[in-house]
Amino acid sequence: MRRKQLLSLFMLVVGVALLVAAMAVGGASSATKKPGSAEALKGGTLKLNENSEDFDYVDPGLAYRTDDWSMLYTVNLMLVNFPEKAGAAGSQLYPEAATSFPTVSKDGKTYTFHLRPGLKFSNGQPVTAAAYQRAWERNLSPKMGSPLGVNDQFQNVIVGADAFLNGKAQHISGISAKGLTLTFHLTKPNPTFVSYLSMQWFGAIPPSTPYTTHGLNTFASAGPYYIASRTPGRSTVLKRNPYYKGSRPANPDEIVFTPNVDVDQSLLQVKSGQSDLDIGGIPPTAAATLGTPNAAGSQFKVGPTSCINYMAMNTAKAPFNNVSLRKAVNWAIDRPAQLRLLGKYAGKRSDQILVPGIPGYKPFNIYAISGADVAKAKSVGGSAIASAPSVNVIHTNTASSTNRAQVVEFNLKQAGFKVTDNPVPGTTYYQNIQTKGTSYDLAMNGGWCADYFDPFDYINVLFDGRTIQQTNNVDWSFFNNAKFDKDMDAAASKSGAARAAAYGKLDQELMADYAPVVPYFISNDRFYVSKRVKNWIYSSYFGEPYYNALSVG
Amino acid sequence: MTQFLIRRIFWAIFLFFVATIITYLIFWVIPADPAKLAAGRGATMQDVARVRHFLHLDEPIWEQYGRFVWNLIRHGSLGRSFVNRQSVDYTIGQDAPVTASLVFGAAVFWLSLSIPIGILSALRPRSVLDRVSMTFVLIGISAHPVWIGLILSYFVGYRLHLTPISGYCNFFPGTAGAQCEGPVQWAYHMILPWITFMVLFTALYVRLVRANVMETMSEDYVRTARAKGASQSRVMVQHVLRNSMLPVVTILGMDLGLALGGAIFTEGIFNLPGLGHEIINAYNNDDLPVITGVIVFSTICVITFNLIVDIAYGFLDPRIRPS
Numbered sequence: 001m002r003r004k005q006l007l008s009l010f011m012l013v014v015g016v017a018l019l020v021a022a023m024a025v026g027g028a029s030s031a032t033k034k035p036g037s038a039e040a041l042k043g044g045t046l047k048l049n050e051n052s053e054d055f056d057y058v059d060p061g062l063a064y065r066t067d068d069w070s071m072l073y074t075v076n077l078m079l080v081n082f083p084e085k086a087g088a089a090g091s092q093l094y095p096e097a098a099t100s101f102p103t104v105s106k107d108g109k110t111y112t113f114h115l116r117p118g119l120k121f122s123n124g125q126p127v128t129a130a131a132y133q134r135a136w137e138r139n140l141s142p143k144m145g146s147p148l149g150v151n152d153q154f155q156n157v158i159v160g161a162d163a164f165l166n167g168k169a170q171h172i173s174g175i176s177a178k179g180l181t182l183t184f185h186l187t188k189p190n191p192t193f194v195s196y197l198s199m200q201w202f203g204a205i206p207p208s209t210p211y212t213t214h215g216l217n218t219f220a221s222a223g224p225y226y227i228a229s230r231t232p233g234r235s236t237v238l239k240r241n242p243y244y245k246g247s248r249p250a251n252p253d254e255i256v257f258t259p260n261v262d263v264d265q266s267l268l269q270v271k272s273g274q275s276d277l278d279i280g281g282i283p284p285t286a287a288a289t290l291g292t293p294n295a296a297g298s299q300f301k302v303g304p305t306s307c308i309n310y311m312a313m314n315t316a317k318a319p320f321n322n323v324s325l326r327k328a329v330n331w332a333i334d335r336p337a338q339l340r341l342l343g344k345y346a347g348k349r350s351d352q353i354l355v356p357g358i359p360g361y362k363p364f365n366i367y368a369i370s371g372a373d374v375a376k377a378k379s380v381g382g383s384a385i386a387s388a389p390s391v392n393v394i395h396t397n398t399a400s401s402t403n404r405a406q407v408v409e410f411n412l413k414q415a416g417f418k419v420t421d422n423p424v425p426g427t428t429y430y431q432n433i434q435t436k437g438t439s440y441d442l443a444m445n446g447g448w449c450a451d452y453f454d455p456f457d458y459i460n461v462l463f464d465g466r467t468i469q470q471t472n473n474v475d476w477s478f479f480n481n482a483k484f485d486k487d488m489d490a491a492a493s494k495s496g497a498a499r500a501a502a503y504g505k506l507d508q509e510l511m512a513d514y515a516p517v518v519p520y521f522i523s524n525d526r527f528y529v530s531k532r533v534k535n536w537i538y539s540s541y542f543g544e545p546y547y548n549a550l551s552v553g
Numbered sequence: 554m555t556q557f558l559i560r561r562i563f564w565a566i567f568l569f570f571v572a573t574i575i576t577y578l579i580f581w582v583i584p585a586d587p588a589k590l591a592a593g594r595g596a597t598m599q600d601v602a603r604v605r606h607f608l609h610l611d612e613p614i615w616e617q618y619g620r621f622v623w624n625l626i627r628h629g630s631l632g633r634s635f636v637n638r639q640s641v642d643y644t645i646g647q648d649a650p651v652t653a654s655l656v657f658g659a660a661v662f663w664l665s666l667s668i669p670i671g672i673l674s675a676l677r678p679r680s681v682l683d684r685v686s687m688t689f690v691l692i693g694i695s696a697h698p699v700w701i702g703l704i705l706s707y708f709v710g711y712r713l714h715l716t717p718i719s720g721y722c723n724f725f726p727g728t729a730g731a732q733c734e735g736p737v738q739w740a741y742h743m744i745l746p747w748i749t750f751m752v753l754f755t756a757l758y759v760r761l762v763r764a765n766v767m768e769t770m771s772e773d774y775v776r777t778a779r780a781k782g783a784s785q786s787r788v789m790v791q792h793v794l795r796n797s798m799l800p801v802v803t804i805l806g807m808d809l810g811l812a813l814g815g816a817i818f819t820e821g822i823f824n825l826p827g828l829g830h831e832i833i834n835a836y837n838n839d840d841l842p843v844i845t846g847v848i849v850f851s852t853i854c855v856i857t858f859n860l861i862v863d864i865a866y867g868f869l870d871p872r873i874r875p876s
Binding site for chain 2: 047054056057062145213214215231232233234235256258260261262264265266268269271272274430431469470471472
């Protein structure tokens with residue numbers, strides 16, 4: 001019995017002692033964590049949160065999401081890359097590891113790159129052409145089980161890649177790596193090829209890097225940083241590559257990512273200086289309380305992404321197999337109201353597919369950009385509106401999505417449409433809208449961000465009717481028009497200014513003549529940074545700042 | 554005792570199969586396709602089929618379940634995540650100590666508070682202390698942990714700078730990439746989670762202890778002990794507390810077992826990379842291996858703690874000793 005009393009007493013003492021000790025330490029620790037005032041460019045640890053998520057993979061052969069890629073950009077050395085510059089300048093490719101852009105054979109099928117001498121990985125190993133050959137092979141190897149390069153049909157782009165993918169060859173025969181010379185033999189001319197190489201799958205990787213279905217958590221890299229350690233779900237730590245001699249900035253000594261943070265708590269951490277930035281952004285409701293974004297000295301930063309948000313109309317069935325009704329919907333939707341529901345500074349209204357920075361983008365306003373034009377919608381739709389079957393509006397059942405759907409349904413009713421509300425869980429939403437023969441008429445939650453800065457990635461990828469398959473379609477409107485397919489092929493075969501002009505016209509033609517979707521805004525990313533963060537340069541491509549350029553020293 | 558243990562172990566195995574089969578069946582019924590998620594946007598039918606084969610999702614459900622059981626028994630492996638292909642064993646091995654830190658740490662606090670308060674309330678019913686503690690009980694039971702956590706982290710962490718707002722440090726130093734570690738930093742980061750997690754349990758246990766003590770004090774054997782001239786402390790310790798603590802032990806065993814399966818709200822608010830956090834992420838991504846892994850772990854915890862309670866019961870109360 002005495003033992004029991006002693007145990008109770010012991011527990012009480014331990015509890016109180018822990019509480020007191022921890023509080024005492026807390027005071028000391030918080031004092032050391034006060035943000036510094038020095039503005040030195042280099043040094044320090046950049047502490048980044050990522051709300052609600054972690055990188056799924058950091059292995060370049062398996063990583064695909066934008067958060068993965070924005071981190072990999074910091075560690076990768078690409079043949080061609082985007083510079084750490086804001087705005088349109090940040091979307092202009094430059095030769096990074098290559099001495100210049102490739103020489104292209106007369107038939108347009110052979111691309112030859114020469115690498116700069118003296119480049120090194122973070123383990124001191126030299127970077128040779130074989131590093132890029134390995135990157136391609138890791139992306140397409142059956143031993144990696146990566147679906148990603150395959151999704152983009154890269155096995156059909158380079159000679160011998162298909163045989164390699166199917167395990168019939170040890171190497172991709174169309175890639176030749178000799179010393180610092182790298183040659184790609186393409187199956188057919190492809191003006192988009194150099195843009196492909198800017199994707200983070202194709203950064204230099206030591207030729208001895210193993211194939212692994214599980215993905216690597218650390219590996220030697222040749223960019224300004226390397227991944228020093230990673231514990232999935234806990235942290236990812238980047239350190240400066242001691243062998244990097246290039247011109248890209250490498251300001252913090254160390255970059256630490258802490259994932260899965262609650263979004264509200266994360267903002268508090270940044271405000272108090274316990275963290276520097278949440279790469280997942282801020283709570284939408286906080287945007288109105290954080291002051292004027294991007295003003296001098298402001299910690300509130302807003303930047304446009306490459307993401308166009310749109311509602312897709314199912315053109316494969318009534319009512320939206322009728323182009324007049326699709327145009328009527330484009331007039332009926334209240335774009336500003338949609339944006340308001342996403343919080344302040346959520347984005348910029350739009351009624352076109354291409355976004356600023358993509359070659360060929362030319363702003364135009366065909367439809368009601370400043371609010372619903374009900375009269376125009378009624379006149380464009382005419383009597384077909386009244387006789388049309390009820391519009392099945394499908395949306396995810398989150399609060400935000402439901403709110404926005406209610407506004408859309410109100411807009412449609414105003415124009416005279418009959419409407420059926422169809423909320424579904426997020427897990428089944430995409431299966432619903434991506435399956436051929438689906439019953440939805442208007443899908444609320446749609447959008448597309450650039451994989452690479454080329455209009456092909458928007459126009460052809462989203463609206464080529466010949467790619468429609470049974471399930472897993474990205475052409476959510478099931479738009480299939482032979483004339484438009486032909487126009488897309490013609491634009492894709494062009495290069496340079498002619499290509500940009502052709503895609504600019506296609507963007508306009510798509511919305512003016514066919515209107516298969518209702519583009520409504522280009523989303524912004526909203527961030528709040530700690531007081532010590534300097535040198536903010538934002539990338540529209542990643543929808544993130546360049547982490548290596550940020551300064552906390 | 555041996556017979557009792559064997560019977561319990563068989564029950565444990567039976568429960569394990571029931572829990573995992575139900576998990577598989579639920580996953581089979583819900584209209585989700587992890588192969589499509591893993592294949593990425595724009596994947597062709599062939600690509601999705603390739604991924605489905607890679608993840609063994611093209612096999613019948615009973616075969617998938619058989620593979621899971623075989624891997625667990627033969628290789629001690631819970632498989633690999635569909636989402637990031639990490640080993641589930643590794644993930645649970647990483648997460649379980651975090652959840653255990655939260656649960657056991659909070660349990661120390663809630664028992665340290667609830668037992669004395671419950672006893673004092675029972676000894677002086679309707680006194681000021683009793684009324685204050687019953688008010689606390691009402692608040693503790695009514696207030697959601699998310700609300701408590703957010704309020705605490707805002708005022709204590711953000712406004713007063715007394716504790717970190719969120720985050721976790723390992724108890725044992727030497728973890729690669731750790732930004733903070735060691736027992737003191739660990740405790741410093743756990744203060745608010747412990748308080749958040751313990752409020753509800755403290756309230757429940759205060760009420761439980763108070764009710765049990767009051768009930769036991771009215772028992773005949775307590776009256777007899779007093780009549781025989783036993784001192785107040787002897788009566789309380791020997792007769793009242795020993796008997797009134799039996800239900801507390803039972804409930805504690807069940808609560809600890811369940812809580813180890815994932816303290817979802819508290820872990821979410823304070824960014825503790827524990828099992829609750831893990832299972833929410835896995836649920837959002839249709840990650841069956843991780844969901845199953847956490848459920849297996851949780852089932853084992855519940856079974857183990859119930860077994861411990863059953864054994865402890867026998868020692869505490871000779872009347873129900875299994876033999």
